[in-house]
Amino acid sequence: MVTHCSLFHDTISxxxxxxxxxxxxxxxxxxxxxxxxAEDPTIPLLERARFLAIFSSNLDEFFMVRVATLMTKxxxxxxxxxxxxxxxxxxxxxxxxxxxxxLARQSRIFRDEIRPQLKNEGxxxxxxxxxxxxxxxxVTRLFHERIFPVLTPLAVDPSHPFPxxxxxxxxxxxxxxxxxxxxxxxxxxKVPEILPxxxxxxxxxxxxxxxxxxxxxxxxxxxxxxxxxxxxYTFRVTRNQDLELDEEESxxxxxxxxxxxxxxxxxxxxxxxxxxxxxxxxxxKLSSELGIxxxxxxxxxxPLDLTSLNKIADLEFAHLRFExxxxxTAKALSEVDPEDPDLFFSAIRQGEILLHHPYESFTSSxxxxxxxxxxxxxxxxxxxxxxxxxxxxxIVEALxxxxxxxxxxxxxxxxxxxxxxxxNVRWARKLxxxxxxxxxxxxxLKTHAKLSLVIRDEPSxxxxxxxxxxxxYNPKTARMYEDLGILSSDAVLTEDLTRLFNQLSGFAPxxxxxxxxxxxATLRSGLIERIDREIANxxxxxxxxxxxxxxxxxDESFVAKLYEASQAGVPIQLLVxxxxxxxxxxxxxxxxxxxxxxxxxxxxxxxxxxxxxxxxDEYWIGSADLMARNLDKxxxxxxxxxxxxxxxxxxxxLDLGLSDESSGxxxxxxxxxxxxxxxxxxxxxxxxxxxxxQYSMER
Numbered sequence: 158m159v160t161h162c163s164l165f166h167d168t169i170s171x172x173x174x175x176x177x178x179x180x181x182x183x184x185x186x187x188x189x190x191x192x193x194x195a196e197d198p199t200i201p202l203l204e205r206a207r208f209l210a211i212f213s214s215n216l217d218e219f220f221m222v223r224v225a226t227l228m229t230k231x232x233x234x235x236x237x238x239x240x241x242x243x244x245x246x247x248x249x250x251x252x253x254x255x256x257x258x259x260l261a262r263q264s265r266i267f268r269d270e271i272r273p274q275l276k277n278e279g280x281x282x283x284x285x286x287x288x289x290x291x292x293x294x295x296v297t298r299l300f301h302e303r304i305f306p307v308l309t310p311l312a313v314d315p316s317h318p319f320p321x322x323x324x325x326x327x328x329x330x331x332x333x334x335x336x337x338x339x340x341x342x343x344x345x346x347k348v349p350e351i352l353p354x355x356x357x358x359x360x361x362x363x364x365x366x367x368x369x370x371x372x373x374x375x376x377x378x379x380x381x382x383x384x385x386x387x388x389x390y391t392f393r394v395t396r397n398q399d400l401e402l403d404e405e406e407s408x409x410x411x412x413x414x415x416x417x418x419x420x421x422x423x424x425x426x427x428x429x430x431x432x433x434x435x436x437x438x439x440x441x442k443l444s445s446e447l448g449i450x451x452x453x454x455x456x457x458x459x460p461l462d463l464t465s466l467n468k469i470a471d472l473e474f475a476h477l478r479f480e481x482x483x484x485x486t487a488k489a490l491s492e493v494d495p496e497d498p499d500l501f502f503s504a505i506r507q508g509e510i511l512l513h514h515p516y517e518s519f520t521s522s523x524x525x526x527x528x529x530x531x532x533x534x535x536x537x538x539x540x541x542x543x544x545x546x547x548x549x550x551x552i553v554e555a556l557x558x559x560x561x562x563x564x565x566x567x568x569x570x571x572x573x574x575x576x577x578x579x580x581n582v583r584w585a586r587k588l589x590x591x592x593x594x595x596x597x598x599x600x601x602l603k604t605h606a607k608l609s610l611v612i613r614d615e616p617s618x619x620x621x622x623x624x625x626x627x628x629x630y631n632p633k634t635a636r637m638y639e640d641l642g643i644l645s646s647d648a649v650l651t652e653d654l655t656r657l658f659n660q661l662s663g664f665a666p667x668x669x670x671x672x673x674x675x676x677x678a679t680l681r682s683g684l685i686e687r688i689d690r691e692i693a694n695x696x697x698x699x700x701x702x703x704x705x706x707x708x709x710x711x712d713e714s715f716v717a718k719l720y721e722a723s724q725a726g727v728p729i730q731l732l733v734x735x736x737x738x739x740x741x742x743x744x745x746x747x748x749x750x751x752x753x754x755x756x757x758x759x760x761x762x763x764x765x766x767x768x769x770x771x772x773x774d775e776y777w778i779g780s781a782d783l784m785a786r787n788l789d790k791x792x793x794x795x796x797x798x799x800x801x802x803x804x805x806x807x808x809x810x811l812d813l814g815l816s817d818e819s820s821g822x823x824x825x826x827x828x829x830x831x832x833x834x835x836x837x838x839x840x841x842x843x844x845x846x847x848x849x850x851q852y853s854m855e856r
Contacts, residue, residue: 176720176740176747178827179241180711181223181248183736185255186829188215190756190822192259193831195266199840202278203477204758206271207470212263213463216256217325217395220428224252224453225397228427240713241738253452264458278477280469281365282355282460285375288367292358296367300376304352308373310380313343319446320345324396324424327354327462329370330443331377333384341387343442346373346380348391354465364472368460390439392431393461394447397424429454430461479758484518484636485852487511495525498533502613502646505622510644511803513810514628515759516852519635523609523624524551526644530611530622531559537619538565540610540658543584545629552630553584560592565612567594569661571604596662599792602677604661606794607642607780610654621651625796627763627778639845641763641778643796643803647672650796661792676781676793681714683795684783687768687775688718692725694771702769703729704811708762709736710783723749732814733824734761736784742825752824755814758845765807766795776807810848819844 194200195208230245238244243251272282288296310331311320322328327348334341348354348370355366370391377386426447431440433456444454475481485491489510493500504510505526512522528551530536539559546552560566570585589595597604607626612619628640645651649671656668657675668675674683688703695701703722710716710731716738723729729750731739741750755761766777779795781787798804813819820833820841833841 176743176826177241177713177716178738178740179239179243179248180736180738181219181227181252182241182255183711183738183827184219184223185252185259186827187735187754188212188219189259190754190829190831191215192263192266194756195263195271197833199833201476201478202271202274203470203472203474204479206275206466209263209267209271209463210466210470212259213466216259217464220395220453221324221398224249225424225427227252228397228425228453249452257455260455260457263463267463268458275469278474279364280472280474283358283365283367285367285371288358292365295360296356296358296372297376299356300372304349304369304373305376305379307349307352308346308380311345311347313345322394322426322447323347324394324398325462326350326393327370328392328394329374329377329389330392330439331381331389332387332439333381334387336383336385342384344381346377348373353468354462355469366469370460388436388439390432390435391459391461392429392443394426394449395428395430397427427453430457431455432459432461433457482515482849484515484521485855486521487517488855490522490525495521495529498529498535501525501529502533502622505644505646506620509647509800509803511798511800511806512626512642512644513763513806513848513852514635514640514642515637516848519632520551522644523626523630523635523642524555524632526611526622526624527552527555527609530613531555531562531564533613535615536564536611536613538567538612540567540569540608540612540654540662541630542569542571542604542606542608542661543630544571544605544607545634546580546584546631550584550630551632553588556588556593557591560588565594566592567596567658567662569596569604569658572597594662599661601790603786603791605780605787605791606657606675608654608657608794610651610658620646621648621655622646623651623654625650625654625779625794627780637760638762639759641765641807643778643798657794672797672799674777674779674795674797676787676791677789680781680793680795681788684766685714685718687766687770688715688722690770691727691768692722694769695722695725695727699771700769701727701771702767703727704732704765704767704815705730705783706732706761706763706765706811706814708734708764708782711736711738712783712785712788713738715783719750720746723747730811730815732761732811737824740824740826751815753815754822754824754829755819755844756822757820757843761814763810764795765811767807767811774804774808776804778807813842813844813847816842818842819847 191208191212195205227245227249231249235245313319329346331344331346332341333344352369354369356369356372357363358365358367374389377389426449429444429447429449487510489504493504530539539556541556556566556568568588572582572585585595607628609624611622613622624642624644626640626642628638653670653673660668674680691701691703710733719729719739726749731752733752733754737752739750739752741747741752764779764781768775776798777795778798781793781795787793798807818841820843822829822831835841
């Protein structure tokens with residue numbers, strides 16, 4: 158059956174919406190905000206260095222996936238403008254221009270601010286000619302013992318074809334000359350990724366670092382004995398890392414994915430980063446060999462690839478890092494023996510528990526929930542979704558323990574989770590080997606919903622317990638990502654989850670839900686209906702309002718619907734971390750929309766949907782952003798939060814992030830402006846620091 162909402166979506170997707178920001182350009186604006194954190198002198202110095210690393214890592218993924226997709230459009234001669242009215246060629250040119258500007262800005266920050274300030278603190282990035290004799294002796298011995306044996310110089314001549322350059326590897330291009338024939342040759346030396354990028358210049362405790370590529374370059378003569386080293390420079394290639402998996406043609410999706418992952422290593426190049434100051438002839442030769450167009454070549458001041466600054470940011474200089482922070486156990490669980498399943502499940506029966514990570518501990522709540530379920534003899538079954546998890550996941554170990562104890566265990570593993578595919582394939586194999594029932598969700602849909610369901614045999618009969626969250630089941634990222642979740646034994650909600658898991662593992666396409674909105678069936682239509690309700694309430698003079706906290710809003714149907722609500726007079730506040738296609742503040746279009754972004758110590762990751770609903774406020778949390786992939790191509794879920802105390806907590810989170818007294822970025826049209834000081838030049842409230850303080854005071 159075709160619903161009114163799906164017809165609306167089909168119609169809107171075929172029309173050009175005015176005042177909508179292109180996805181890729183909005184993403185570059187987001188990464189610019191990350192860069193602005195690295196520029197902020199009020200942030201501890203090593204944390205500023207980490208933000209430079211995050212900026213670089215973000216940009217790598219952007220080119221591997223988004224620019225790679227755009228290049229495919231260009232190769233297929235697609236010229237039609239996108240929903241923002243930009244053709245692929247125009248978009249590529251704009252991406253190139255903006256990226257070049259951002260990279261120059263990043264280099265300047267590192268050269269003029271981070272590097273000299275680190276030197277003042279005793280952390281130095283030095284060159285060979287700045288080493289003492291003792292340091293030279295040490296790093297030279299290190300080169301001969303640990304680095305030289307690993308290196309493989311690859312020459313390019315009629316008998317040696319141009320070598321394969323692996324994606325994101327750092328390389329030395331070397332120009333050598335034969336002293337007899339005076340003929341010049343090109344050679345490539347890969348900088349080993351298994352060795353530290355920044356080499357300490359003494360055995361222990363040294364905070365003076367020489368880059369690995371410079372140490373190799375000083376000893377190039379040993380790699381090419383008998384040749385003259387004419388020149389050398391560093392470069393780096395980014396390759397298309399997007400997967401193309403035809404599930405309908407696959408008999409075993411796990412085997413097909415493993416084969417596709419092997420092919421992905423050899424994706425076509427999409428970006429060339431090269432040390433600035435290199436002869437243009439050499440740049441042209443390299444780009445020609447790699448088949449990279451000029452707009453995707455970026456000449457960058459050395460050093461390239463600042464993702465390695467993460468290791469520097471981990472140095473133990475307490476005064477140069479954020480103050481130590483320790484998560485608190487959620488109040489409802491604070492008096493519970495974490496190893497007593499009866500007490501743990503009893504605490505959940507007392508009432509639904511709202512969790513806010515990382516301020517409240519993920520380990521003492523979610524991990525202990527599943528570990529207790531695995532060890533409790535009264536638990537009969539566990540059902541779990543896994544999108545991304547850690548390398549030494551206690552959650553996976555709990556599922557294995559439960560299966561080995563004879564419990565029924567179902568794991569819905571999303572093996573297509575981007576850049577975690579290989580790890581998830583390994584988890585799938587390991588879980589299957591231990592007797593866990595492993596499934597991969599619904600054909601053609603990624604399973605992004607964060608769900609756990611535990612079935613327990615109690616004196617009063619079978620009782621179900623559940624966890625739903627906005628973030629991954631990953632204890633490591635849970636210390637850095639801001640997320641929400643609930644632990645519940647509500648019969649209505651656990652019945653919803655039972656139906657959803659049955660749909661994921663079997664055949665139940667007509668499932669209906671009471672407290673859940675589930676994509677792709679009801680989430681889009683459910684949210685659209687609620688926006689329409691706010692529009693109707695506003696027109697009837699009733700209380701109306703919309704507040705969303707999201708990672709991204711891109712879906713053109715929702716952009717158009719929010720513009721419609723704004724034009725009807727509905728006050729709309731959006732708290733968006735990343736991509737935002739909405740352009741607020743445009744007269745006659747979006748003057749009732751306010752958009753703000755909060756970035757900082759933690760990665761804002763939770764999603765909250767609040768509708769005023771005539772004063773009968775409705776709150777939802779879950780895994781979905783307002784993007785077509787979340788709404789139409791994934792299994793996502795939102796859960797309605799009914800407990801008044803929990804609603805107040807969600808409202809406090811929204812109010813703090815949206816407050817004019819809190820530091821952040823505001824959006825006008827398509828332009829973001831940082832506001833971290835008030836009119837009296839006083840620092841505005843840091844959202845993450847404020848929440849750390851709030852939660853610490855509640856104990």
